[in-house]
Structures are given as structure tokens and as C-alpha cells.
Amino acid sequence: MRQSRTMSMVEAAANVVVGYVLAMATQIVVFPWFGIETGLVEHMTIGLAFTGVSLARGYVLRRLFEAIRDRSS
Template sequence: MTQSRMMSMIEAATNVVVGYVLAIATQIMVFPWFGIETGLAEHMTIGLVFVGVSLARGYLLRRVFETWRRF
């Protein structure tokens, strides 16, 4: 069974959303250990910078592996 492009995007988006929430929670806990003090808005902005990259990475890797699976 193959995975459609739409399902690849849904899977990648779900992975990114879960990762984003975990990243924000982790930043809130870890940043103070390194003397980095930021507010929630900054944490969310930092996280958003990586959302696009993570979404593209997840989608592209899924499509690469789906293509390789066919060979």
C-alpha cells in the first residue's frame, strides 16, 4: 500500500505540530538553565522559525522513501 501525497503532508504536519508544542515546553524549561530569559511570545516565534523547515524536511523525506520503496 502506498501513501498519497496528501497523507504524507498530513503526517508531516501532525509531526511538526506535536514537535512544536514539545519544543516550546522544552525551551521554557531549558532556556533558564543557560541564562536565556524570554517570554512566551519569543518562545513561540523561535519555534515558528523551525516549523517551516521541519514540515518541508518531513514531507520531502517521506516522498523520497516512498519513491525508493517503489524500486
């Protein structure tokens, strides 16, 4: 069964939202171990930057694998 472009974006977005929440929690715990002291706003800004990259990566990879699947069918 083929996945539509819209559903590829929905899947990628859901994955990124969950990843963002986990990243925020991880940063808050791990940064102090390395002597990195930041406030909540900085954590959110860093998380948003990586979220944008992650969303684009997930979408592009999904579309790439869909194209590979289509060519092999």
C-alpha cells in the same frame, strides 16, 4: 501500500504540531538553564521558525522514501 502526497503532508503536519508543543515546553524549561531569558512571544517565534523547517523536512523525506520504495518495487 502506497501513501498519497496528501497523506504524507497530513502525517508530516501532525508530527510537526506535536513537535511544536514539545519544543515550546522544552524551551521554557531549558533556556533558563543556559541563561537565555525570553518571553512567550519569542518562544513562539523561535518555535514557528523551526516548525516550518521541520514540516518541509518531514514531507521531503517521506516523498524521498516513497520514491525509493517505488523504484525498488
